[in-house]
Amino acid sequence: MTDLTDVLLNDGKTVHYEVALALASFSYRFGDFKVKKSSPISLTVENLGERKLLVKGEVSVEVWIPCARCLEPVASELDIRFENELEADDRDYIEGYSLDVDQLVHDEALLVWPERVLCREDCKGLCSTCGQNLNDGSCSCGPTDLDPRMAKILDIFKNV
Ligand SMILES: [Zn+2]
Ligand SMILES: [Zn+2]
Incomplete structure (x- = not known):
């Protein structure tokens, strides 16, 4: 969780954060995918006024995804970028004065999730x-x- 107190209490304020991804795996209805490694999340939060926040983030995560043919896990890099406008009381991502940036990254990853991963082009x-x-x-x-x-x-x- 990232503490947003400073930015939440000041209209017009922008704060930049570098946050480590705490997420150990991505869980969707099609499976559970372990994180191999991740860059720090580069996060910018801007208070737009009227309890609205502009949240921008960038992170590169390597996830183990099974090969579509042989099911061997393949380290797959996901470049996740997002720019979301959130209400200050958005219950999916904000709890009190804290942002659940892991949840945000988790949900955004789905948008760039590869359709099909192969361990190698000629996998038998x-x-x-x-x-x-x-x-x-x-x-x-x-x-x-x-x-x-x-x-x-x-x-x-x-x-x-
Ligand atoms: Zn394979
Ligand atoms: Zn056989």
């Missing part, structure tokens, strides 16, 4: 039969990996 993924990570070597399921029932259907068509 997992075998759909035994689950072996094919980057570590091939499994004994065979290269064609054809479902036996499917093979039978193909045979039927051959006989038509």
Whole structure:
């Protein structure tokens, strides 16, 4: 939590903060993603008057996101920038005279979250039969990996 007393009590005032990210992981409905490392959050809060605050922030966070094919965690860098106008009594982010900057960064990260992360461009993924990570070597399921029932259907068509 960042103490905003000074800026909250003075209309027109702007205060700059450097805050460490305390968040250990990002939790969304599609998973839980651990933070590998983070730059300090560069935060500027301006009191716009009438109990409105302009909150600007910038932070670069490395998060472990699973590869879309093999599920190995990949350190992925998120560049998060935000500029939000908040009410001084915004309950999502402000508690008394403190700003929950971690919550703000958490919610803003979702907007720049990569759609798909690959450990490498040519990741071979997992075998759909035994689950072996094919980057570590091939499994004994065979290269064609054809479902036996499917093979039978193909045979039927051959006989038509
Ligand atoms: Zn992969
Ligand atoms: Zn296999």
